Amino acid sequence: MNDPxxxxxxxxxxxxxxxxxxxxxxxxxxxxxxxxxxxxxxALTELETAYQQYRHDPEFQAELNGLLKDYVGRPSPxxxxxxxxxxxxxxxxxxxxxxxxxxxxNHTGAHKINNALAQAILAKRMGKQRIIAETGAGQHGVATxxxxxxxxxxxxxxxxxxxxxxxxxxxxxMRLLGATVQPVAAGTGTLKDATSEAIRxxxxxxxxxxxxxxxxAGPHPYPMMVRDFHAVIGTETRQQCLEKWGGLPDILLAxxxxxSNAMGLFHEFVGESSVRLIGVEAAGEGTxxxxxxxTLTKGQPGVLHGAMSYLxxxxxxxxxxxxxxSAGLDYPGVGPEHSYLMETGRADYYSVTDADAVAALERLxxxxxxxxxxxxxxxIAYLDTLCPQLEGSPRLVLNCSGRGDKDVQTVAKYxxxxxx
Amino acid sequence: xxxxxxRFQTLKENNQCALIPFITAGDPDxxxxxxxxxxxxxxxxxxxxxxxxxxxxxxxxxxxxxxATRALQRGVTLQKVLDMVRSLHAELTAPIILFTYYNPIYxxxxxxxxxxxxxxxxxxxxxxxxxxxESTAVLESATAHGIEVILLVAPTSPTERIDAIAQKSQxxxxxxxxxxxxxxxxxxxxxxQDLLPQLQKSTQKPVGVGFGVSQPEHAKxxxxxxxxAVIVGxxxxxxxxxGTPAEGLAAIDTFxxxxxxxxx
Numbered sequence: 001m002n003d004p005x006x007x008x009x010x011x012x013x014x015x016x017x018x019x020x021x022x023x024x025x026x027x028x029x030x031x032x033x034x035x036x037x038x039x040x041x042x043a044l045t046e047l048e049t050a051y052q053q054y055r056h057d058p059e060f061q062a063e064l065n066g067l068l069k070d071y072v073g074r075p076s077p078x079x080x081x082x083x084x085x086x087x088x089x090x091x092x093x094x095x096x097x098x099x100x101x102x103x104x105x106n107h108t109g110a111h112k113i114n115n116a117l118a119q120a121i122l123a124k125r126m127g128k129q130r131i132i133a134e135t136g137a138g139q140h141g142v143a144t145x146x147x148x149x150x151x152x153x154x155x156x157x158x159x160x161x162x163x164x165x166x167x168x169x170x171x172x173x174m175r176l177l178g179a180t181v182q183p184v185a186a187g188t189g190t191l192k193d194a195t196s197e198a199i200r201x202x203x204x205x206x207x208x209x210x211x212x213x214x215x216x217a218g219p220h221p222y223p224m225m226v227r228d229f230h231a232v233i234g235t236e237t238r239q240q241c242l243e244k245w246g247g248l249p250d251i252l253l254a255x256x257x258x259x260s261n262a263m264g265l266f267h268e269f270v271g272e273s274s275v276r277l278i279g280v281e282a283a284g285e286g287t288x289x290x291x292x293x294x295t296l297t298k299g300q301p302g303v304l305h306g307a308m309s310y311l312x313x314x315x316x317x318x319x320x321x322x323x324x325x326s327a328g329l330d331y332p333g334v335g336p337e338h339s340y341l342m343e344t345g346r347a348d349y350y351s352v353t354d355a356d357a358v359a360a361l362e363r364l365x366x367x368x369x370x371x372x373x374x375x376x377x378x379x380i381a382y383l384d385t386l387c388p389q390l391e392g393s394p395r396l397v398l399n400c401s402g403r404g405d406k407d408v409q410t411v412a413k414y415x416x417x418x419x420x
Numbered sequence: 421x422x423x424x425x426x427r428f429q430t431l432k433e434n435n436q437c438a439l440i441p442f443i444t445a446g447d448p449d450x451x452x453x454x455x456x457x458x459x460x461x462x463x464x465x466x467x468x469x470x471x472x473x474x475x476x477x478x479x480x481x482x483x484x485x486x487x488a489t490r491a492l493q494r495g496v497t498l499q500k501v502l503d504m505v506r507s508l509h510a511e512l513t514a515p516i517i518l519f520t521y522y523n524p525i526y527x528x529x530x531x532x533x534x535x536x537x538x539x540x541x542x543x544x545x546x547x548x549x550x551x552x553x554e555s556t557a558v559l560e561s562a563t564a565h566g567i568e569v570i571l572l573v574a575p576t577s578p579t580e581r582i583d584a585i586a587q588k589s590q591x592x593x594x595x596x597x598x599x600x601x602x603x604x605x606x607x608x609x610x611x612x613q614d615l616l617p618q619l620q621k622s623t624q625k626p627v628g629v630g631f632g633v634s635q636p637e638h639a640k641x642x643x644x645x646x647x648x649a650v651i652v653g654x655x656x657x658x659x660x661x662x663g664t665p666a667e668g669l670a671a672i673d674t675f676x677x678x679x680x681x682x683x684x
Contacts, residue, residue, distance in 0.1 A: 200601050205599075
């Protein structure tokens with residue numbers, strides 16, 4: 001199955017890595033690794049072995065690529081945002097040329113389905129009939145519930161009670177798709193607690209269950225595997241840039257919670273030193289307050305949910321609550337490869353407040369007729385800071401990671417509160 | 421003061437199975453924890469596992485999670501826990517084993533942490549989210565400070581892993597009896613009956629069984645299957661947390677004695 005000839009034929013598939021990270025122990029520099037109870041160690045090894053086997057398996061590839069095309073709707077367009085570009089143009093007409101990678105047009109409305117679909121196909125091949133997942137904004141939960149429906153797998157989604165309230169539409173969608181949504185009241189009732197509870201379920205049911213982790217976080221091999229399953233975003237972008245202007249993009253911009261959409265876009269270009277990589281975190285009510293989720297900007301290295309990475313923690317090494325208007329960014333950790341990209345200086349990370357993100361959501365809606373997710377709106381908001389700093393007319397690709405239908409209630413409530 | 425290994429040596433000479441109760445430090449408060457350590461010591465505990473409350477206790481079920489959350493809400497910190505241990509460990513016969521997740525150790529600095537807990541009188545250490553692969557630096561530092569790090573083996577661990585873990589573990593080997601998190605179960609998984617001799621074939625070190633052990637009948641069962649120690653956590657934590665501190669202390673006194681009697 002892994003003969004050299006077969007391997008040679010798949011080198012152009014989306015799953016081929018462009019770098020050798022992580023190492024054998026799942027390390028990106030000093031970040032990553034496997035910090036989990038012993039019970040899970042054999043399952044992580046099993047998963048890694050299965051992943052290494054199937055990533056190069058032509059049948060797996062054919063099934064995945066076929067469904068990415070016909071079920072998800074890939075490739076997603078690279079759209080030139082003409083009026084947004086004009087908004088940031090200087091009087092002489094120069095300024096960044098802004099393109100949106102339209103992951104919001106995927107089935108289920110966000111990039112999350114790329115990974116959920118691939119992991120479901122993997123789980124099926126591993127003979128696991130029961131699927132669990134955590135969700136914050138509900139996008140990963142919906143994507144997981146969707147693929148479980150598609151493959152006839154049992155599905156349990158762990159979701160914080162606070163997130164269930166602010167993303168009630170997605171809760172309904174998951175139930176409609178046949179998933180059980182398990183409320184998590186522990187801690188702050190958000191993504192961190194839902195992830196812990198999903199891991200506890202996995203510890204308990206590991207022999208029959210596959211955990212579809214939804215970000216480039218968690219213990220090895222998840223950060224690598226989830227990145228690779230989203231790397232299709234970057235490989236398509238490279239191809240589309242070639243078609244549109246015959247070259248590389250100059251700047252890539254994406255929001256970062258755990259960091260899956262950003263890694264999916266960045267991975268293809270990490271080795272291209274001319275391409276600037278920028279991640280945008282959630283500053284919540286401001287990084288000078290206690291209410292933010294700017295892990296890379298304000299955190300320190302630590303261990304959460306199985307990986308060493310930057311982490312929001314108190315002086316005792318206790319994990320602290322994150323805050324963001326966007327449930328998908330409301331997480332005190334971040335994927336270990338982002339910590340590595342930051343420490344090596346390969347990528348830069350900035351943060352944007354709730355207020356700026358909401359303003360950006362309104363702006364994109366009015367200028368382009370695209371209502372972006374609140375998560376995505378953080379990347380859009382950073383254009384306000386970035387664009388005036390840029391010389392000439394660089395080509396900028398922003399990952400439009402999700403659509404904002406799920407957020408309209410939250411935004412309406414926020415705007416009403418601000419008026420009051 | 422007696423090390424974990426020394427304690428097991430004595431128990432072995434007397435052909436005894438050790439009783440290791442677990443409590444969460446600071447639930448309901450550190451004064452009660454100090455009293456509970458005295459009570460358990462007097463009621464026959466051979467070693468005592470003391471849990472440091474953590475914000476994200478991945479390996480723990482609802483009982484110990486809730487105890488940790490209550491303790492943190494009352495402002496319990498590692499420093500306060502260690503101050504309490506320092507003040508009373510000399511009164512105790514049972515060596516104290518600290519149970520803590522890895523992040524607070526890493527955050528403090530592994531060497532600093534080991535020096536501090538050794539100075540406070542802690543003898544052993546269990547880190548539930550630090551598997552063998554990540555443990556090298558921790559084991560080295562612990563050894564330098566005279567702390568024994570007890571590694572865990574799970575029902576899912578393959579034979580090669582069991583051998584490697586058994587070789588590195590210090591003091592004893594902690595056999596997790598269930599595929600799951602901590603918390604009382606109604607019966608002991610029958611798999612343990614096969615795992616115990618398998619483990620004891622690969623190591624001379626004592627084997628302690630924990631997770632899910634909640635009744636004197638369980639303790640006796642495990643002793644009969646050849647366990648060198650039984651670890652009882654959630655069932656103790658739950659009893660200590662019910663009613664007033666005085667009622668909780670009385671309840672764990674009775675419970676600890678009943679476990680001890682079952683092991684006699």
